[in-house]
Amino acid sequence: MMPVSTQLPQGVHVFERGWLSSNSVLLQGDGQAVLVDSGYHTHAPLLLDLVHQQLQGRQLDVLLNTHLHSDHCGGNAALAAHFPALQTWIAPGQAQAVAQWDAQGLHFASTGQHCPRFAADRTLQPGEHLALCGQSWEVHAAPGHDPHSVVLFAPSTGVLVSADALWENGFGVVFPELEGEDAFDAVGATLDLIARLEPRLVIPGHGSPFVDVPSALARAYSRLDHFRRKPMSHLRYGLKVLVKFKLLELQTWPLAALYQWAANTPYICALHRQHFADMSLPDCIDGVLTELASAGALRLEGGLVRDMG
Ligand SMILES: [Zn+2]
Known part of the structure:
Protein backbone atom coordinates (compact mmCIF):
# COMPACT_ATOMS: atom_id res chain seq x y z
CA MET A 1 0.00 0.00 0.00
CA LYS A 230 10.09 -33.74 -6.42
CA PRO A 231 8.20 -32.40 -9.45
CA MET A 232 4.89 -33.50 -7.89
CA SER A 233 5.45 -30.99 -5.08
CA HIS A 234 5.70 -28.25 -7.70
CA LEU A 235 2.46 -29.37 -9.38
CA ARG A 236 0.74 -29.32 -6.00
CA TYR A 237 2.20 -25.89 -5.29
CA GLY A 238 0.79 -24.72 -8.65
CA LEU A 239 -2.64 -26.03 -7.72
CA LYS A 240 -2.51 -24.28 -4.35
CA VAL A 241 -1.43 -20.98 -5.93
CA LEU A 242 -4.30 -21.06 -8.45
CA VAL A 243 -6.87 -21.68 -5.70
CA LYS A 244 -5.34 -19.17 -3.27
CA PHE A 245 -5.11 -16.46 -5.95
CA LYS A 246 -8.81 -16.78 -6.74
CA LEU A 247 -9.63 -16.71 -3.05
CA LEU A 248 -7.55 -13.54 -2.63
CA GLU A 249 -9.75 -12.02 -5.33
CA LEU A 250 -13.09 -13.23 -3.93
CA GLN A 251 -12.21 -13.22 -0.20
CA THR A 252 -15.17 -15.42 0.77
CA TRP A 253 -16.33 -18.20 -1.47
CA PRO A 254 -19.06 -20.86 -1.13
CA LEU A 255 -17.38 -24.26 -1.33
CA ALA A 256 -19.83 -25.39 -4.03
CA ALA A 257 -18.87 -22.38 -6.20
CA LEU A 258 -15.20 -23.15 -5.68
CA TYR A 259 -15.73 -26.76 -6.90
CA GLN A 260 -17.62 -25.37 -9.89
CA TRP A 261 -14.86 -22.85 -10.69
CA ALA A 262 -12.24 -25.63 -10.46
CA ALA A 263 -14.27 -27.84 -12.80
CA ASN A 264 -14.43 -24.96 -15.31
CA THR A 265 -10.77 -23.96 -15.08
CA PRO A 266 -8.72 -25.77 -17.75
CA TYR A 267 -5.37 -25.57 -15.92
CA ILE A 268 -6.85 -27.18 -12.83
CA CYS A 269 -8.70 -29.85 -14.81
CA ALA A 270 -5.54 -30.72 -16.74
CA LEU A 271 -3.47 -30.90 -13.55
CA HIS A 272 -6.09 -33.12 -11.93
CA ARG A 273 -6.45 -35.38 -14.96
CA GLN A 274 -2.73 -35.82 -15.52
CA HIS A 275 -1.39 -36.05 -12.00
CA PHE A 276 -4.07 -36.47 -9.36
CA ALA A 277 -6.60 -38.67 -11.16
CA ASP A 278 -6.55 -41.27 -8.37
CA MET A 279 -9.10 -39.08 -6.58
CA SER A 280 -12.13 -37.05 -7.66
CA LEU A 281 -11.66 -33.34 -8.43
CA PRO A 282 -13.59 -32.24 -5.29
CA ASP A 283 -11.44 -34.58 -3.17
CA CYS A 284 -8.33 -33.16 -4.80
CA ILE A 285 -9.54 -29.59 -4.08
CA ASP A 286 -10.41 -30.59 -0.50
CA GLY A 287 -6.82 -31.75 -0.04
CA VAL A 288 -5.52 -28.42 -1.32
CA LEU A 289 -7.91 -26.50 0.98
CA THR A 290 -6.84 -28.55 3.99
CA GLU A 291 -3.18 -27.79 3.26
CA LEU A 292 -3.89 -24.08 2.81
CA ALA A 293 -5.99 -24.05 6.00
CA SER A 294 -3.28 -25.70 8.06
CA ALA A 295 -0.81 -23.11 6.70
CA GLY A 296 -3.18 -20.37 7.95
CA ALA A 297 -3.96 -19.14 4.42
CA LEU A 298 -7.70 -19.72 4.66
CA ARG A 299 -10.45 -20.90 6.99
CA LEU A 300 -13.24 -23.36 6.25
CA GLU A 301 -16.48 -22.27 7.90
CA GLY A 302 -19.42 -24.52 7.15
CA GLY A 303 -19.98 -24.28 3.42
CA LEU A 304 -17.74 -21.21 3.07
CA VAL A 305 -14.06 -20.73 2.36
CA ARG A 306 -12.66 -17.53 3.85
CA ASP A 307 -9.33 -15.97 2.87
CA MET A 308 -7.00 -15.24 5.77
CA GLY A 309 -4.55 -13.03 3.87
ZN1 LIG B 1 3.60 -13.97 -13.12
Missing part, protein backbone atom coordinates in the same frame (compact mmCIF):
# COMPACT_ATOMS: atom_id res chain seq x y z
CA MET A 2 2.85 2.37 0.79
CA PRO A 3 5.53 3.58 -1.57
CA VAL A 4 8.75 1.98 -0.43
CA SER A 5 11.34 4.74 -0.65
CA THR A 6 14.13 3.59 1.64
CA GLN A 7 17.13 2.30 -0.27
CA LEU A 8 15.53 3.02 -3.61
CA PRO A 9 17.30 5.47 -5.94
CA GLN A 10 15.72 8.87 -6.37
CA GLY A 11 12.86 8.84 -8.84
CA VAL A 12 11.91 5.22 -8.16
CA HIS A 13 8.75 4.35 -6.22
CA VAL A 14 7.36 0.89 -5.55
CA PHE A 15 3.65 0.36 -4.91
CA GLU A 16 3.12 -2.83 -2.90
CA ARG A 17 -0.46 -4.07 -2.59
CA GLY A 18 -0.39 -7.60 -1.18
CA TRP A 19 -0.08 -10.73 -3.26
CA LEU A 20 -3.16 -10.44 -5.50
CA SER A 21 -1.54 -7.56 -7.37
CA SER A 22 2.04 -7.48 -8.51
CA ASN A 23 4.14 -4.55 -7.40
CA SER A 24 4.06 -1.52 -9.68
CA VAL A 25 7.28 0.45 -10.09
CA LEU A 26 7.02 4.14 -10.92
CA LEU A 27 10.05 5.81 -12.52
CA GLN A 28 10.25 9.59 -12.81
CA GLY A 29 12.93 11.87 -14.21
CA ASP A 30 13.89 14.04 -17.17
CA GLY A 31 10.27 15.06 -17.61
CA GLN A 32 9.12 11.49 -18.15
CA ALA A 33 7.03 9.11 -16.04
CA VAL A 34 7.06 5.34 -16.58
CA LEU A 35 5.23 2.58 -14.75
CA VAL A 36 6.31 -1.07 -14.73
CA ASP A 37 3.37 -3.49 -14.30
CA SER A 38 -0.15 -2.58 -13.28
CA GLY A 39 -1.41 -5.24 -10.83
CA TYR A 40 -4.71 -7.14 -10.80
CA HIS A 41 -7.78 -5.43 -12.25
CA THR A 42 -9.67 -5.29 -8.93
CA HIS A 43 -6.91 -3.02 -7.56
CA ALA A 44 -6.93 -0.64 -10.56
CA PRO A 45 -8.75 2.23 -8.73
CA LEU A 46 -6.19 2.03 -5.91
CA LEU A 47 -3.35 2.02 -8.44
CA LEU A 48 -4.75 5.11 -10.16
CA ASP A 49 -4.91 6.91 -6.79
CA LEU A 50 -1.32 5.98 -5.95
CA VAL A 51 -0.02 7.02 -9.38
CA HIS A 52 -1.91 10.32 -9.24
CA GLN A 53 -0.50 11.09 -5.80
CA GLN A 54 3.04 10.58 -7.04
CA LEU A 55 2.66 12.31 -10.40
CA GLN A 56 1.05 15.43 -8.91
CA GLY A 57 -0.80 16.45 -12.01
CA ARG A 58 1.57 15.34 -14.74
CA GLN A 59 0.84 12.54 -17.21
CA LEU A 60 2.03 8.95 -17.23
CA ASP A 61 3.95 8.45 -20.49
CA VAL A 62 4.84 4.77 -20.69
CA LEU A 63 3.56 1.55 -19.15
CA LEU A 64 5.82 -1.52 -19.36
CA ASN A 65 4.75 -5.08 -18.62
CA THR A 66 7.38 -7.60 -17.53
CA HIS A 67 4.97 -10.37 -18.54
CA LEU A 68 1.28 -10.77 -19.21
CA HIS A 69 -0.10 -12.51 -16.14
CA SER A 70 -3.37 -11.07 -14.92
CA ASP A 71 -1.76 -9.83 -11.69
CA HIS A 72 0.80 -7.79 -13.69
CA CYS A 73 -1.32 -6.30 -16.48
CA GLY A 74 -4.84 -6.19 -14.99
CA GLY A 75 -4.64 -2.41 -14.52
CA ASN A 76 -3.46 -1.70 -18.10
CA ALA A 77 -6.91 -0.87 -19.46
CA ALA A 78 -7.75 1.51 -16.59
CA LEU A 79 -4.42 3.34 -16.96
CA ALA A 80 -4.85 3.69 -20.74
CA ALA A 81 -8.36 5.08 -20.22
CA HIS A 82 -7.02 7.61 -17.72
CA PHE A 83 -3.91 8.70 -19.63
CA PRO A 84 -4.93 8.92 -23.30
CA ALA A 85 -1.34 9.46 -24.56
CA LEU A 86 -0.02 6.46 -22.60
CA GLN A 87 2.24 4.08 -24.56
CA THR A 88 1.98 0.43 -23.51
CA TRP A 89 5.06 -1.72 -24.11
CA ILE A 90 4.85 -5.46 -23.53
CA ALA A 91 7.31 -8.33 -23.37
CA PRO A 92 7.63 -10.01 -26.78
CA GLY A 93 5.98 -13.27 -27.75
CA GLN A 94 2.35 -12.44 -27.13
CA ALA A 95 1.84 -9.30 -29.21
CA GLN A 96 -0.39 -11.17 -31.63
CA ALA A 97 -2.47 -12.66 -28.82
CA VAL A 98 -2.94 -9.18 -27.32
CA ALA A 99 -3.89 -7.63 -30.69
CA GLN A 100 -6.56 -10.29 -31.22
CA TRP A 101 -7.33 -10.56 -27.49
CA ASP A 102 -6.95 -14.33 -27.64
CA ALA A 103 -7.91 -15.16 -24.03
CA GLN A 104 -6.70 -18.75 -24.45
CA GLY A 105 -3.30 -17.68 -25.78
CA LEU A 106 -3.04 -15.16 -22.96
CA HIS A 107 -3.88 -17.82 -20.33
CA PHE A 108 -6.46 -15.72 -18.51
CA ALA A 109 -9.27 -18.15 -19.27
CA SER A 110 -7.20 -21.26 -18.60
CA THR A 111 -6.19 -20.06 -15.13
CA GLY A 112 -9.73 -18.97 -14.24
CA GLN A 113 -8.63 -15.32 -13.90
CA HIS A 114 -9.73 -12.12 -15.56
CA CYS A 115 -7.96 -9.25 -17.30
CA PRO A 116 -9.73 -6.32 -19.00
CA ARG A 117 -8.75 -5.96 -22.66
CA PHE A 118 -5.92 -3.57 -23.45
CA ALA A 119 -3.82 -2.70 -26.51
CA ALA A 120 -0.04 -2.70 -26.87
CA ASP A 121 2.01 -0.13 -28.80
CA ARG A 122 5.34 -1.91 -28.96
CA THR A 123 7.26 -4.94 -27.74
CA LEU A 124 10.33 -4.92 -25.50
CA GLN A 125 13.25 -6.73 -27.14
CA PRO A 126 15.69 -8.65 -24.96
CA GLY A 127 19.14 -7.13 -25.45
CA GLU A 128 17.88 -3.60 -26.00
CA HIS A 129 18.71 -0.62 -23.81
CA LEU A 130 15.79 1.62 -22.95
CA ALA A 131 16.33 5.27 -22.06
CA LEU A 132 13.75 5.76 -19.31
CA CYS A 133 13.56 8.89 -17.18
CA GLY A 134 17.19 9.79 -17.87
CA GLN A 135 18.55 6.31 -17.14
CA SER A 136 19.53 3.34 -19.22
CA TRP A 137 17.62 0.13 -18.48
CA GLU A 138 18.64 -3.19 -20.02
CA VAL A 139 15.93 -5.60 -21.11
CA HIS A 140 16.79 -9.26 -20.43
CA ALA A 141 14.79 -12.35 -21.35
CA ALA A 142 13.85 -14.21 -18.16
CA PRO A 143 11.96 -17.39 -19.10
CA GLY A 144 10.91 -19.98 -16.52
CA HIS A 145 7.95 -18.70 -14.52
CA ASP A 146 6.61 -17.46 -17.86
CA PRO A 147 8.31 -18.16 -21.20
CA HIS A 148 7.84 -14.56 -22.36
CA SER A 149 8.90 -12.71 -19.20
CA VAL A 150 11.59 -10.05 -19.18
CA VAL A 151 13.47 -8.41 -16.32
CA LEU A 152 14.83 -4.84 -16.35
CA PHE A 153 18.25 -3.84 -15.06
CA ALA A 154 19.74 -0.36 -14.56
CA PRO A 155 23.57 -0.77 -14.46
CA SER A 156 24.14 2.76 -13.12
CA THR A 157 22.14 2.14 -9.93
CA GLY A 158 22.32 -1.67 -9.79
CA VAL A 159 18.52 -1.94 -9.56
CA LEU A 160 16.88 -5.05 -11.00
CA VAL A 161 13.13 -5.29 -11.60
CA SER A 162 12.93 -9.07 -11.36
CA ALA A 163 9.19 -9.70 -11.94
CA ASP A 164 8.41 -13.27 -10.77
CA ALA A 165 11.80 -14.69 -11.76
CA LEU A 166 13.26 -13.96 -8.30
CA TRP A 167 11.54 -13.08 -5.06
CA GLU A 168 13.12 -12.64 -1.66
CA ASN A 169 11.86 -16.16 -0.89
CA GLY A 170 11.73 -18.15 -4.08
CA PHE A 171 10.07 -17.43 -7.42
CA GLY A 172 6.68 -17.75 -9.10
CA VAL A 173 5.08 -21.04 -10.14
CA VAL A 174 6.80 -22.42 -13.23
CA PHE A 175 3.67 -22.34 -15.39
CA PRO A 176 5.04 -24.22 -18.44
CA GLU A 177 5.74 -27.18 -16.12
CA LEU A 178 2.03 -27.28 -15.23
CA GLU A 179 1.39 -27.78 -18.94
CA GLY A 180 3.92 -30.60 -19.18
CA GLU A 181 6.73 -28.52 -20.70
CA ASP A 182 10.23 -28.68 -19.21
CA ALA A 183 11.04 -25.26 -17.83
CA PHE A 184 13.13 -25.88 -14.70
CA ASP A 185 16.32 -25.45 -16.79
CA ALA A 186 15.00 -22.06 -17.93
CA VAL A 187 14.40 -21.06 -14.29
CA GLY A 188 17.99 -22.03 -13.48
CA ALA A 189 19.36 -20.10 -16.48
CA THR A 190 17.40 -17.00 -15.44
CA LEU A 191 18.75 -17.25 -11.87
CA ASP A 192 22.26 -17.56 -13.39
CA LEU A 193 21.61 -14.41 -15.42
CA ILE A 194 20.54 -12.51 -12.28
CA ALA A 195 23.63 -13.74 -10.44
CA ARG A 196 25.83 -12.47 -13.30
CA LEU A 197 24.17 -9.04 -13.24
CA GLU A 198 25.05 -8.73 -9.53
CA PRO A 199 22.19 -6.34 -8.71
CA ARG A 200 22.59 -4.07 -5.68
CA LEU A 201 18.86 -4.04 -5.06
CA VAL A 202 16.03 -6.19 -6.40
CA ILE A 203 12.47 -4.97 -6.84
CA PRO A 204 10.53 -8.24 -7.10
CA GLY A 205 7.13 -8.74 -8.68
CA HIS A 206 5.71 -9.45 -5.22
CA GLY A 207 6.98 -8.53 -1.76
CA SER A 208 9.31 -5.76 -0.61
CA PRO A 209 12.48 -4.70 -2.40
CA PHE A 210 15.55 -6.41 -0.95
CA VAL A 211 19.33 -6.01 -1.02
CA ASP A 212 20.62 -9.38 0.17
CA VAL A 213 20.55 -10.80 -3.33
CA PRO A 214 23.07 -13.65 -2.77
CA SER A 215 20.87 -15.10 0.01
CA ALA A 216 17.73 -14.77 -2.13
CA LEU A 217 19.50 -16.52 -5.01
CA ALA A 218 20.66 -19.31 -2.70
CA ARG A 219 17.07 -19.85 -1.50
CA ALA A 220 15.78 -19.81 -5.09
CA TYR A 221 18.39 -22.35 -6.27
CA SER A 222 17.54 -24.59 -3.33
CA ARG A 223 13.81 -24.34 -4.08
CA LEU A 224 14.48 -25.16 -7.73
CA ASP A 225 16.56 -28.16 -6.68
CA HIS A 226 13.67 -29.35 -4.46
CA PHE A 227 11.19 -29.03 -7.34
CA ARG A 228 13.54 -30.87 -9.70
CA ARG A 229 13.82 -33.76 -7.25
Whole structure:
Protein backbone atom coordinates (compact mmCIF):
# COMPACT_ATOMS: atom_id res chain seq x y z
CA MET A 1 0.00 0.00 0.00
CA MET A 2 2.85 2.37 0.79
CA PRO A 3 5.53 3.58 -1.57
CA VAL A 4 8.75 1.98 -0.43
CA SER A 5 11.34 4.74 -0.65
CA THR A 6 14.13 3.59 1.64
CA GLN A 7 17.13 2.30 -0.27
CA LEU A 8 15.53 3.02 -3.61
CA PRO A 9 17.30 5.47 -5.94
CA GLN A 10 15.72 8.87 -6.37
CA GLY A 11 12.86 8.84 -8.84
CA VAL A 12 11.91 5.22 -8.16
CA HIS A 13 8.75 4.35 -6.22
CA VAL A 14 7.36 0.89 -5.55
CA PHE A 15 3.65 0.36 -4.91
CA GLU A 16 3.12 -2.83 -2.90
CA ARG A 17 -0.46 -4.07 -2.59
CA GLY A 18 -0.39 -7.60 -1.18
CA TRP A 19 -0.08 -10.73 -3.26
CA LEU A 20 -3.16 -10.44 -5.50
CA SER A 21 -1.54 -7.56 -7.37
CA SER A 22 2.04 -7.48 -8.51
CA ASN A 23 4.14 -4.55 -7.40
CA SER A 24 4.06 -1.52 -9.68
CA VAL A 25 7.28 0.45 -10.09
CA LEU A 26 7.02 4.14 -10.92
CA LEU A 27 10.05 5.81 -12.52
CA GLN A 28 10.25 9.59 -12.81
CA GLY A 29 12.93 11.87 -14.21
CA ASP A 30 13.89 14.04 -17.17
CA GLY A 31 10.27 15.06 -17.61
CA GLN A 32 9.12 11.49 -18.15
CA ALA A 33 7.03 9.11 -16.04
CA VAL A 34 7.06 5.34 -16.58
CA LEU A 35 5.23 2.58 -14.75
CA VAL A 36 6.31 -1.07 -14.73
CA ASP A 37 3.37 -3.49 -14.30
CA SER A 38 -0.15 -2.58 -13.28
CA GLY A 39 -1.41 -5.24 -10.83
CA TYR A 40 -4.71 -7.14 -10.80
CA HIS A 41 -7.78 -5.43 -12.25
CA THR A 42 -9.67 -5.29 -8.93
CA HIS A 43 -6.91 -3.02 -7.56
CA ALA A 44 -6.93 -0.64 -10.56
CA PRO A 45 -8.75 2.23 -8.73
CA LEU A 46 -6.19 2.03 -5.91
CA LEU A 47 -3.35 2.02 -8.44
CA LEU A 48 -4.75 5.11 -10.16
CA ASP A 49 -4.91 6.91 -6.79
CA LEU A 50 -1.32 5.98 -5.95
CA VAL A 51 -0.02 7.02 -9.38
CA HIS A 52 -1.91 10.32 -9.24
CA GLN A 53 -0.50 11.09 -5.80
CA GLN A 54 3.04 10.58 -7.04
CA LEU A 55 2.66 12.31 -10.40
CA GLN A 56 1.05 15.43 -8.91
CA GLY A 57 -0.80 16.45 -12.01
CA ARG A 58 1.57 15.34 -14.74
CA GLN A 59 0.84 12.54 -17.21
CA LEU A 60 2.03 8.95 -17.23
CA ASP A 61 3.95 8.45 -20.49
CA VAL A 62 4.84 4.77 -20.69
CA LEU A 63 3.56 1.55 -19.15
CA LEU A 64 5.82 -1.52 -19.36
CA ASN A 65 4.75 -5.08 -18.62
CA THR A 66 7.38 -7.60 -17.53
CA HIS A 67 4.97 -10.37 -18.54
CA LEU A 68 1.28 -10.77 -19.21
CA HIS A 69 -0.10 -12.51 -16.14
CA SER A 70 -3.37 -11.07 -14.92
CA ASP A 71 -1.76 -9.83 -11.69
CA HIS A 72 0.80 -7.79 -13.69
CA CYS A 73 -1.32 -6.30 -16.48
CA GLY A 74 -4.84 -6.19 -14.99
CA GLY A 75 -4.64 -2.41 -14.52
CA ASN A 76 -3.46 -1.70 -18.10
CA ALA A 77 -6.91 -0.87 -19.46
CA ALA A 78 -7.75 1.51 -16.59
CA LEU A 79 -4.42 3.34 -16.96
CA ALA A 80 -4.85 3.69 -20.74
CA ALA A 81 -8.36 5.08 -20.22
CA HIS A 82 -7.02 7.61 -17.72
CA PHE A 83 -3.91 8.70 -19.63
CA PRO A 84 -4.93 8.92 -23.30
CA ALA A 85 -1.34 9.46 -24.56
CA LEU A 86 -0.02 6.46 -22.60
CA GLN A 87 2.24 4.08 -24.56
CA THR A 88 1.98 0.43 -23.51
CA TRP A 89 5.06 -1.72 -24.11
CA ILE A 90 4.85 -5.46 -23.53
CA ALA A 91 7.31 -8.33 -23.37
CA PRO A 92 7.63 -10.01 -26.78
CA GLY A 93 5.98 -13.27 -27.75
CA GLN A 94 2.35 -12.44 -27.13
CA ALA A 95 1.84 -9.30 -29.21
CA GLN A 96 -0.39 -11.17 -31.63
CA ALA A 97 -2.47 -12.66 -28.82
CA VAL A 98 -2.94 -9.18 -27.32
CA ALA A 99 -3.89 -7.63 -30.69
CA GLN A 100 -6.56 -10.29 -31.22
CA TRP A 101 -7.33 -10.56 -27.49
CA ASP A 102 -6.95 -14.33 -27.64
CA ALA A 103 -7.91 -15.16 -24.03
CA GLN A 104 -6.70 -18.75 -24.45
CA GLY A 105 -3.30 -17.68 -25.78
CA LEU A 106 -3.04 -15.16 -22.96
CA HIS A 107 -3.88 -17.82 -20.33
CA PHE A 108 -6.46 -15.72 -18.51
CA ALA A 109 -9.27 -18.15 -19.27
CA SER A 110 -7.20 -21.26 -18.60
CA THR A 111 -6.19 -20.06 -15.13
CA GLY A 112 -9.73 -18.97 -14.24
CA GLN A 113 -8.63 -15.32 -13.90
CA HIS A 114 -9.73 -12.12 -15.56
CA CYS A 115 -7.96 -9.25 -17.30
CA PRO A 116 -9.73 -6.32 -19.00
CA ARG A 117 -8.75 -5.96 -22.66
CA PHE A 118 -5.92 -3.57 -23.45
CA ALA A 119 -3.82 -2.70 -26.51
CA ALA A 120 -0.04 -2.70 -26.87
CA ASP A 121 2.01 -0.13 -28.80
CA ARG A 122 5.34 -1.91 -28.96
CA THR A 123 7.26 -4.94 -27.74
CA LEU A 124 10.33 -4.92 -25.50
CA GLN A 125 13.25 -6.73 -27.14
CA PRO A 126 15.69 -8.65 -24.96
CA GLY A 127 19.14 -7.13 -25.45
CA GLU A 128 17.88 -3.60 -26.00
CA HIS A 129 18.71 -0.62 -23.81
CA LEU A 130 15.79 1.62 -22.95
CA ALA A 131 16.33 5.27 -22.06
CA LEU A 132 13.75 5.76 -19.31
CA CYS A 133 13.56 8.89 -17.18
CA GLY A 134 17.19 9.79 -17.87
CA GLN A 135 18.55 6.31 -17.14
CA SER A 136 19.53 3.34 -19.22
CA TRP A 137 17.62 0.13 -18.48
CA GLU A 138 18.64 -3.19 -20.02
CA VAL A 139 15.93 -5.60 -21.11
CA HIS A 140 16.79 -9.26 -20.43
CA ALA A 141 14.79 -12.35 -21.35
CA ALA A 142 13.85 -14.21 -18.16
CA PRO A 143 11.96 -17.39 -19.10
CA GLY A 144 10.91 -19.98 -16.52
CA HIS A 145 7.95 -18.70 -14.52
CA ASP A 146 6.61 -17.46 -17.86
CA PRO A 147 8.31 -18.16 -21.20
CA HIS A 148 7.84 -14.56 -22.36
CA SER A 149 8.90 -12.71 -19.20
CA VAL A 150 11.59 -10.05 -19.18
CA VAL A 151 13.47 -8.41 -16.32
CA LEU A 152 14.83 -4.84 -16.35
CA PHE A 153 18.25 -3.84 -15.06
CA ALA A 154 19.74 -0.36 -14.56
CA PRO A 155 23.57 -0.77 -14.46
CA SER A 156 24.14 2.76 -13.12
CA THR A 157 22.14 2.14 -9.93
CA GLY A 158 22.32 -1.67 -9.79
CA VAL A 159 18.52 -1.94 -9.56
CA LEU A 160 16.88 -5.05 -11.00
CA VAL A 161 13.13 -5.29 -11.60
CA SER A 162 12.93 -9.07 -11.36
CA ALA A 163 9.19 -9.70 -11.94
CA ASP A 164 8.41 -13.27 -10.77
CA ALA A 165 11.80 -14.69 -11.76
CA LEU A 166 13.26 -13.96 -8.30
CA TRP A 167 11.54 -13.08 -5.06
CA GLU A 168 13.12 -12.64 -1.66
CA ASN A 169 11.86 -16.16 -0.89
CA GLY A 170 11.73 -18.15 -4.08
CA PHE A 171 10.07 -17.43 -7.42
CA GLY A 172 6.68 -17.75 -9.10
CA VAL A 173 5.08 -21.04 -10.14
CA VAL A 174 6.80 -22.42 -13.23
CA PHE A 175 3.67 -22.34 -15.39
CA PRO A 176 5.04 -24.22 -18.44
CA GLU A 177 5.74 -27.18 -16.12
CA LEU A 178 2.03 -27.28 -15.23
CA GLU A 179 1.39 -27.78 -18.94
CA GLY A 180 3.92 -30.60 -19.18
CA GLU A 181 6.73 -28.52 -20.70
CA ASP A 182 10.23 -28.68 -19.21
CA ALA A 183 11.04 -25.26 -17.83
CA PHE A 184 13.13 -25.88 -14.70
CA ASP A 185 16.32 -25.45 -16.79
CA ALA A 186 15.00 -22.06 -17.93
CA VAL A 187 14.40 -21.06 -14.29
CA GLY A 188 17.99 -22.03 -13.48
CA ALA A 189 19.36 -20.10 -16.48
CA THR A 190 17.40 -17.00 -15.44
CA LEU A 191 18.75 -17.25 -11.87
CA ASP A 192 22.26 -17.56 -13.39
CA LEU A 193 21.61 -14.41 -15.42
CA ILE A 194 20.54 -12.51 -12.28
CA ALA A 195 23.63 -13.74 -10.44
CA ARG A 196 25.83 -12.47 -13.30
CA LEU A 197 24.17 -9.04 -13.24
CA GLU A 198 25.05 -8.73 -9.53
CA PRO A 199 22.19 -6.34 -8.71
CA ARG A 200 22.59 -4.07 -5.68
CA LEU A 201 18.86 -4.04 -5.06
CA VAL A 202 16.03 -6.19 -6.40
CA ILE A 203 12.47 -4.97 -6.84
CA PRO A 204 10.53 -8.24 -7.10
CA GLY A 205 7.13 -8.74 -8.68
CA HIS A 206 5.71 -9.45 -5.22
CA GLY A 207 6.98 -8.53 -1.76
CA SER A 208 9.31 -5.76 -0.61
CA PRO A 209 12.48 -4.70 -2.40
CA PHE A 210 15.55 -6.41 -0.95
CA VAL A 211 19.33 -6.01 -1.02
CA ASP A 212 20.62 -9.38 0.17
CA VAL A 213 20.55 -10.80 -3.33
CA PRO A 214 23.07 -13.65 -2.77
CA SER A 215 20.87 -15.10 0.01
CA ALA A 216 17.73 -14.77 -2.13
CA LEU A 217 19.50 -16.52 -5.01
CA ALA A 218 20.66 -19.31 -2.70
CA ARG A 219 17.07 -19.85 -1.50
CA ALA A 220 15.78 -19.81 -5.09
CA TYR A 221 18.39 -22.35 -6.27
CA SER A 222 17.54 -24.59 -3.33
CA ARG A 223 13.81 -24.34 -4.08
CA LEU A 224 14.48 -25.16 -7.73
CA ASP A 225 16.56 -28.16 -6.68
CA HIS A 226 13.67 -29.35 -4.46
CA PHE A 227 11.19 -29.03 -7.34
CA ARG A 228 13.54 -30.87 -9.70
CA ARG A 229 13.82 -33.76 -7.25
CA LYS A 230 10.09 -33.74 -6.42
CA PRO A 231 8.20 -32.40 -9.45
CA MET A 232 4.89 -33.50 -7.89
CA SER A 233 5.45 -30.99 -5.08
CA HIS A 234 5.70 -28.25 -7.70
CA LEU A 235 2.46 -29.37 -9.38
CA ARG A 236 0.74 -29.32 -6.00
CA TYR A 237 2.20 -25.89 -5.29
CA GLY A 238 0.79 -24.72 -8.65
CA LEU A 239 -2.64 -26.03 -7.72
CA LYS A 240 -2.51 -24.28 -4.35
CA VAL A 241 -1.43 -20.98 -5.93
CA LEU A 242 -4.30 -21.06 -8.45
CA VAL A 243 -6.87 -21.68 -5.70
CA LYS A 244 -5.34 -19.17 -3.27
CA PHE A 245 -5.11 -16.46 -5.95
CA LYS A 246 -8.81 -16.78 -6.74
CA LEU A 247 -9.63 -16.71 -3.05
CA LEU A 248 -7.55 -13.54 -2.63
CA GLU A 249 -9.75 -12.02 -5.33
CA LEU A 250 -13.09 -13.23 -3.93
CA GLN A 251 -12.21 -13.22 -0.20
CA THR A 252 -15.17 -15.42 0.77
CA TRP A 253 -16.33 -18.20 -1.47
CA PRO A 254 -19.06 -20.86 -1.13
CA LEU A 255 -17.38 -24.26 -1.33
CA ALA A 256 -19.83 -25.39 -4.03
CA ALA A 257 -18.87 -22.38 -6.20
CA LEU A 258 -15.20 -23.15 -5.68
CA TYR A 259 -15.73 -26.76 -6.90
CA GLN A 260 -17.62 -25.37 -9.89
CA TRP A 261 -14.86 -22.85 -10.69
CA ALA A 262 -12.24 -25.63 -10.46
CA ALA A 263 -14.27 -27.84 -12.80
CA ASN A 264 -14.43 -24.96 -15.31
CA THR A 265 -10.77 -23.96 -15.08
CA PRO A 266 -8.72 -25.77 -17.75
CA TYR A 267 -5.37 -25.57 -15.92
CA ILE A 268 -6.85 -27.18 -12.83
CA CYS A 269 -8.70 -29.85 -14.81
CA ALA A 270 -5.54 -30.72 -16.74
CA LEU A 271 -3.47 -30.90 -13.55
CA HIS A 272 -6.09 -33.12 -11.93
CA ARG A 273 -6.45 -35.38 -14.96
CA GLN A 274 -2.73 -35.82 -15.52
CA HIS A 275 -1.39 -36.05 -12.00
CA PHE A 276 -4.07 -36.47 -9.36
CA ALA A 277 -6.60 -38.67 -11.16
CA ASP A 278 -6.55 -41.27 -8.37
CA MET A 279 -9.10 -39.08 -6.58
CA SER A 280 -12.13 -37.05 -7.66
CA LEU A 281 -11.66 -33.34 -8.43
CA PRO A 282 -13.59 -32.24 -5.29
CA ASP A 283 -11.44 -34.58 -3.17
CA CYS A 284 -8.33 -33.16 -4.80
CA ILE A 285 -9.54 -29.59 -4.08
CA ASP A 286 -10.41 -30.59 -0.50
CA GLY A 287 -6.82 -31.75 -0.04
CA VAL A 288 -5.52 -28.42 -1.32
CA LEU A 289 -7.91 -26.50 0.98
CA THR A 290 -6.84 -28.55 3.99
CA GLU A 291 -3.18 -27.79 3.26
CA LEU A 292 -3.89 -24.08 2.81
CA ALA A 293 -5.99 -24.05 6.00
CA SER A 294 -3.28 -25.70 8.06
CA ALA A 295 -0.81 -23.11 6.70
CA GLY A 296 -3.18 -20.37 7.95
CA ALA A 297 -3.96 -19.14 4.42
CA LEU A 298 -7.70 -19.72 4.66
CA ARG A 299 -10.45 -20.90 6.99
CA LEU A 300 -13.24 -23.36 6.25
CA GLU A 301 -16.48 -22.27 7.90
CA GLY A 302 -19.42 -24.52 7.15
CA GLY A 303 -19.98 -24.28 3.42
CA LEU A 304 -17.74 -21.21 3.07
CA VAL A 305 -14.06 -20.73 2.36
CA ARG A 306 -12.66 -17.53 3.85
CA ASP A 307 -9.33 -15.97 2.87
CA MET A 308 -7.00 -15.24 5.77
CA GLY A 309 -4.55 -13.03 3.87
ZN1 LIG B 1 3.60 -13.97 -13.12
